Amino acid sequence: MLAMIEDRALHTDLALERPVPALQAISHDPSLRTTVALRDGRRLTGVQAQWAYLEQAAAWVDDRFGADADADTVEVLQRWESVLTRLERDPMECAREARLGRQAALLNGFRDREGLPWDAPRLGLIDLQYSDVRPEKGLYHRLLARDRIERVVTDAQAADAVEQPPEDTRAYFRGRCLAKYGQDVAAASWDSVIFDLPGRDSLQRVPMLEPLRGGRDSVGDLIDASDTAADLMAALAAR
Template sequence: RLPFNHWVERLVPFLVTRQLYAGAGKVGTELNDDRSFSGLQLAQRSDFIKTVLSIETMTQRPIINTRDEPHATQDKYRRLHLILGDANMSPYATALKIGTTRLVLTLIGEDKLEQPLVLENPVDDIKAISRDHTGAITLRRTNGKMITSLEIQELYLDAAGKNLSGQCKEWDWIIREWARTLDELKHSPDMLSDRIDWAIKKDIFTRFTESEGVGWDDPWVKSLDLEYHNLDPERGLYRGLEQAGGVY
């Protein structure tokens, strides 16, 4: 078996940057030291991540939870408990979130990733990335070099393409859509507004604030943010888009 730290070093940078396509979007912030922020974040849970590793789920929320409580044959399977992910409305975003994570875990388990890309401040980075819609924010590695959040995702994608392509149709779909999404984020981010939750919200809320002449800190916008996730087909904002054919 590979040591636990081997998994952590190689998984954390992926999880920190996964919100570029897996974030469900969030208006504003609850952080007391960042009350001036009133726009749209990529992810809902990034503000609440306090540490890299912890068994806690209510206070010291971690990037990777260390709870060792198997729910399958312990000799064959290990538990990976992640609480940093959002509850997506978009099935596409959910598929990409779970699928890319599956591929990265396969790469780590087969030791197919090169020297780990260790970030100096992953907890701070996850919050900073959530406030950047471009993937261009630079993060410091422990070796002193800088890298963008998008470049990190591209490195994982490249490894998946080289090592896992052609093994099954599902994996090929994930790799293809992962590449498509990162490319559109870099070159034409508006094209994400039919299938990535935070981008859908950005498109809708931007048009709403402009037409109504209100700011992003207006309670009306925060109310729409909540209604986006309403599962009632008669009231839910995403459900309405789904019925109208406005989302993937």
């Protein structure tokens, strides 16, 4: 979607008349039948709006890449279509993949067993416990242990991503700088790394405005050859 926005490839106006109330209305309806008003006067459900976005995305990928679309992009489009198809039919069919169905199944099961109304505080606690990141506390982790959640990455892949940034975006430069020169990094954000170098009166900022610049191919050799952050800054200036 971000690439399509940059390419001005969104040709169907799906702007909501009142975005915040619309989001609340959709998120509060587990049946997914609530409709919200668009600025052009139409009314759509959340799923219908998603279909409209998906159709534009699929057409754009086909036009831009055709048979050369990368595997990740193809998988995203396939999963997107599969989830929307099942959400329309029955949201509970997506309990293994979508949080909506998973939490609804949890809450419905507990409510039926305990005979609780929907406004029971205990149901609110279950909602909070689901998001508890502690493996021994969070309900997500219990469901995962029971093979009731479909994962798209393994534990090993997740652990590797903590230490190894992607090699084809600016995240590579940022991640390598933090790993190698962390003691000299004053701040790091999406679009810059700021160094506090010994002997310098002011902070040194390296802008990273282009998401696809700063990958291994362009800066990997500089970082490998620079023992200190000061060496890296000198190498960048020379280049």
